[in-house]
Amino acid sequence: MYFAGIDIGSTVTKIVILDDKESLVSKIIRYTAPEHRRFANKLMEEVLEKAELTIDDIEAIVATGYGRVSVPFADKKVTEITCHAIGVSCIFPHARTIIDIGGQDSKGIKVINGRVVDFVMNDKCAAGTGRFLDVIAEALGSSPHEMGEYALRSSSPVTINSICTVFAEQEVVSYLADGVLMEDIAAGIYDAIVARIHGMVRRIGIEQEIIMTGGVAKSRGLIKTAKKRLGRVLTPPEPLITGALGAAIFAKRLFEDSNRKGTLIDKSKRRMDRVTFFDQAAR
Amino acid sequence: MKEEEAKKSTFKVSEVAKKGYSLVKKYLYEKAKEDAKQGKPVAWVCPTVIYGPFHMILDAMDIVPMAMDHFGAMCAVKGVASYFLDACAKEYLSDSLCGYMRCVYSHAMLAKELGEMPPEAPLGGWPKPTLMVERTTYCDGTYKVFQTLARHYDVPVYHVDLYPGVYHKNIEEYRKRLIQYQYEDLKNFAMFAEKVTGKRIDWDKLSEMVYRQEEIHRLWREVDLLRKTVPCPISNLDLWAVIAPGFWLPGKEETLVFFQNLLEEVKTRAKTGLGVVPEEKYRLMWIELPPWHGLEMFNYFMSKGAVFVIESFWYSQFLIPTDKPDNITDPLLRIAYEVPTFSTKLISMAEDEALAWRTQFYLYMAKEWKVDGLVSHPLLSCRAPSFSQRHAEELLMKLYKIPNIRIQGDIVDKRAMLPFDQLKPQIDTFLESVAYHKELRRKEGVI
Structure with missing residues (x-):
């Protein structure tokens, strides 16, 4: 028996297929594309093919993430916070605090x-999210991954005063113009992002064990900070897929x-044709 | 219930509360404008105080009181606030300036520019003022905007100093001094209005209104107390609609009848076990004014079986003093008695001086109304009443294991709030947390 979870995040979409022992059978990670309905179906077909399964082999499918409403083959939709909690606790049973830094939001x-x-959760602000790091990495002429590596070499991180993405980018540009080392700027950025997230998560009380997830958790520079x-x-091991x-x-x-309960999941309601938003609306 | 259905449907369950709007429309807007046309002087008043002192005093002087905060809320409810807020932005006014005041300010500026009321103004806007009255306490936005508008219209403005109250070790002595202070200030206000308009107070009328308003408060308080019933017999959407006649039509016969009918209706619902939702799962407390531009959010909560059973004390009537001495017959003194008694009564409930009395009060409400979760709504453009929220959130969790969610937003400016679709997952998760803590409290025997 197999079970699937699909997490359509604002930036990255992940699908995980498990067997009845909760062992990983297959997974897929792709940047989220526009037109979620079509995209979700395409990705599901891909992961099923990889696992040599058909949709009917999957006993239950749950969708989560911002795009969860756009998964016509899901049997149930569940919030990403709940799914993250379950996914992380499966790997770390003693987890008490999860810090998830996603593409467009961050949450404790x-x-x-x-x-x-x-x-x-963060509110209407990009500071402290993956997008923030993307913008800064671009200003540094590097990738977010490279930026994390630079930061590891820093001995004197700069202070980034602004928490606003746009103004922080301006500060970075000023530091570059002043000839400050890239590694010190990168480390300063991680200090700023961690300080902001710490301030937010402190509200719920930080207790060990602390688990960090989301794409940003792949950055060694950030984890060190x-x-x-x-x-x-x-x-x-793979911080991106805990939600899925x-x-x-x-x-x-x-x-x-x-x-x-004797109420079997009705698989006939699943739709695997590549329905578009417009098709859906017409029905 | 499906989410889409929940968004479309409304959980306004009170037939009486639905009539509140027509009452306000008739008296606060239509009749007031008609009176102004007949040459009666007009007073712009803001912000309103729950016992409605300025409205009653002005009414008793045959001066037409106009509620400017109600106008701001109406702009948000009718979905035209952004028109007025954008006009303010063009004048470089800050987004964190009171949303109500920005609507009022730009309404006045646009009226001047257009040579007539802006067509977007709900219910046709307002006539020009003869005088203006504002309350200095808390609300610096009103103070400055009214000062500016008074210059614009070349009319005088009176700043009533309603004292907010602080913790005091000798609360009874302190209360006496406050009553006297308030009495003197209200007398000065009445003299000011007399001097500007040449109108005199009809003392019999004022006296009648004051006693009637006390009865209105008693009825209103009964309604709030009935919300302790499980299941809760009336929704917060109904109660937000009730505020309008309760605040802005104080002391009127029609308002009294409205509240009499409301109480009867709620009593019947409570007695027959008729709740707001078919299955009341969670009882929630709301801190601060609602987002008038996005009231559908409450429908979503209620579609999940979560009912708001009480709000910040500012908008509830159950603490209005009932122990006013009968021998006080001077209506101004009776009003003066209300103000500091209300604040000092709240303060005296604070058992611990170190604990902010507002927070203490939220703890009290959580216990009395059997609250399972707290939703706080920090207002971008009204910081003064928002400051104790964080403290309340922390203590409710620490002492009673009551979880909370903060929904950043504003009374008028919808740009300050996350779009509803992005809020939904947060609300869903919050309700999961409420369920968890409810079970935990039951097991551990916490309240």
Whole structure:
């Protein structure tokens, strides 16, 4: 038996397929494309092909993330915060604080035994998100990954005073003009982003173990800075897929729950034709 | 209920509350404008105080009171606020200046520019003022905008000094001094209005209105207390509609009848166990004014079985003093008695001097109304009442394990708030957290 979770994030889409022992069968990670409905179907076909499965082999499918409403083949839609909590707790059973830095938002989640007990999210501001780092990396003429590596070499990080993406970029440009070393600028940026996220997550009370997820958690520079401020910080082997993983585990629980109640999941409602938004509206 | 249905449907359950709008439309706008046409002097008043002192005093002087904060809220409800806010932005006014005041200010400026009321003005806008009245307490935005508008219209403005109250070790002595201070200030205000308009107070009329308003408050308080019933018999959407006649038509016979009918209706609903939603799962508390531009958010909460059972005390009536001595017959003194008694009564409830009395009050409400979760709404353009929210959030979680969600926003400016579709996942997760903590409190025997 197989279960799937699809996490359509603002920047990256991830699909995870698990077997009934919750072992990873297949996964796929791609940048999110416009027209989510068409895109979700295409990606699902791809991951099924990779796993040599058909959609009917999947007992339950759960969609999460910003684009979860655009998955016509999902049996259920669940919020990303819940899925992250489940996914992370599956890897780190003692996780209490999850810091997820996504492409367009960042959030702190307090969990106990895989259950969300509190959470906090950034508001209408790009500071402290993956997009913030993209913008700054561009200003430095590097990639976010390279920026993380530069930061590791810094001995004297600069101070970035602004938390606004646009103004922080201006500061970076000024530092570059002053001839400041790239590694010190990169380290200063990580200091600023971690300080902002720390300030936000502190509201829910930071407790060990702290797990950092999201694409930004792949940056070694960021993790080093986070450890300086927060102490022990753990990251999953693949920090991008915890939401999709949680969704797949949720799907398994959904299936088991339905079986117990005798209300089987109706697979006939799934739509795998490449429906577009416009098709959907016409119906 | 499906989400789309929830968005379309409304959980306004009170037939009486629905009539509040027509009452306000008739008296606060149509009749007021008709009176102004007949040559009666017009007073622009803001912000309104829950016991409506300025409106009653002006009414008793045959001066037409206009509620400028209601106008701002109406702009937001009718979806035309951005027209007025944009006009303010063109004049370089800050986005964090009171949303109500920005609507009022640009309404006046646009009226001058167009030579007539801006067509977007809800219910036809306002006639020009003869005088202006504002309350200095808390609201610096009103103070400055009214000062500017008074120059614009070349009319005098009176700044009433309603004292907010602070913690005091000898609260009874402090209260007496405040009552006297307030009384003197209200007398000065009445003399000011007399001097500007040549009108005299009809003391019998004022007295009647004041006693009637006290009865209105008593009825309103009963309604709020009935919201302790499980399931809650009336929704917060109804209660926000009730505020309008309660605040802006104080002391009127029609308002009294309105509240009498409302109480009867809510009593019947409570007695028969008729709740706002078919299955009340969670009872929530709301801190601060609502986003008038996005009230559909409350429908979404209620579609999930989450009902708001109480709001910030500013908008509730259950604390208005009932222990006013009968021998006070001077209506101005009765009003003066209300103001500091209200604030000092709140303060005296604070058992711990170190604990901000506002926070103490939220703890009290959470216990009394059996609250499961807190939704706070920090207002971008009204910071003064928003400052104690963080403290309340932290203590409610620490002491009672009541979780919270902060929805950043504003009363008028919808740009300050996340789009509803982006808020929904946060609301869903918050309700999961509410469910978890509700179970936890039950197991641990916390309130």
